[in-house]
Amino acid sequence: MNSALPEGYFKRPNVARVQDHLDGGTDNYAPDRDFARDLVAAAPWLPGSVRINRAHGPRVLNCLTREYSIDQVIDLGCGLSHDNNRDVPDEVRRMVYVDSDPGVDAHARMVLAERHGTVSLRADLEDMTVLLAAGPIARIDRGRPIGVLLHDVLPWLGDDTAHTVLAVLRSWLPAGSVLSVTHATTDMAPEAMAALTRLYEAAGIGFLPRSGPQIRDLLRSWTPLAAGGPVATASWRRSTPLHPRFDHSHAYAILASPGDRIS
Template structure:
């Protein structure tokens, strides 16, 4: 990528010598909006876990199935927290194919992800992005872009492959209580998360490799039970909390031949029954 083209989507003052989770994920998905540090972090992770590219692909496919499922259940607006770098199969693209009027608001703390998303969405009437951090729910919900959503109607809240970047010290379960509280009845919460129950030593080695790269993002694995409690009193819809690839797969491409790859990230969707 030339310096000129890079300057089009990189805000001034950003340290591109340290990897970020969103840019590393973009690289694993085959995207072009990443830097050498992100590529090196991804390649180191691949040495520890050769199937990590498939995991990224399966997680992206999970997101697509979640959006289509929620659209079939009547959801016409989405709030995607930790949306990352825009790549093929983004929420607004999937939702727009079903209903072009569907509203989508992305939120990310990475300035590069936000800057590039703004470029991508500048001609979109129904999709936008806000610069915000999950750990500051008041800031997220007060943002003018987020306020474009109708909080009198159900919302699809997406936290896909995001919560494992929130350390225990930030009290993610308490923060999730606040997010769930602010959603209107009939809304849905979708989560995918790295779990430590599946070949824990292997997963911990992978997480340690990324964390040692000293990026701003540090990963935290959690048990199946810890992830399940993140849904609070929302009611999980079928098939519950399962390996991402096993959540309503639509065809062979949604599932890996490797059983472990299918369950490295767990995912689920739950509904808020009462206000």
């Protein structure tokens, strides 16, 4: 894929860089920070939501390695990270970070250069056939279980693309594999989510937070690995769920396997 940055790449807000700013990072520019201010004005809890989602990644990786003995992981739509190397357990022997953003890919190649078994791939989820045939993923051992992270990715995809991505993954993954999803939801703050959607739309960015039933519908062909379906990301695997008043995740998390259809 062409690695050149699109024209005007640094002159308009970019999802990965906006998320980085909301998470307290420094890989962002004035248009991202200006746009982020508008987002936070509409949803003051948004920085907390981004940070909860980022913190969820390492927790899931620990779960995949310790509970499911998975040592090869694909992070689809990885976005910018402050220090990916520190987030990856030693038990993970191969980690493939995938994103369609050329800036994210360049950043990942720089940050991940020192860790053996960790590679970056620039690829678009809208062409899953090409993505899964690319060298870094083609070298993954499909004779053993694979972990896939889809964290804060599906809300940026329309329904048709989201269904296609999940269907192709389900057909491709070997038995014993585990999919981890986080997804922004309209259930907790519908008016604020509607305002965020309008702001993103005005910036030329598609954003589609979904309700719990809509997320469940996306995953209807997958088997949840915990009873009760999606849970608030901030409450995932906590012995005492956070009170809604203190839960700023505004997103759901779920682990699933490519198994029988959910009834």
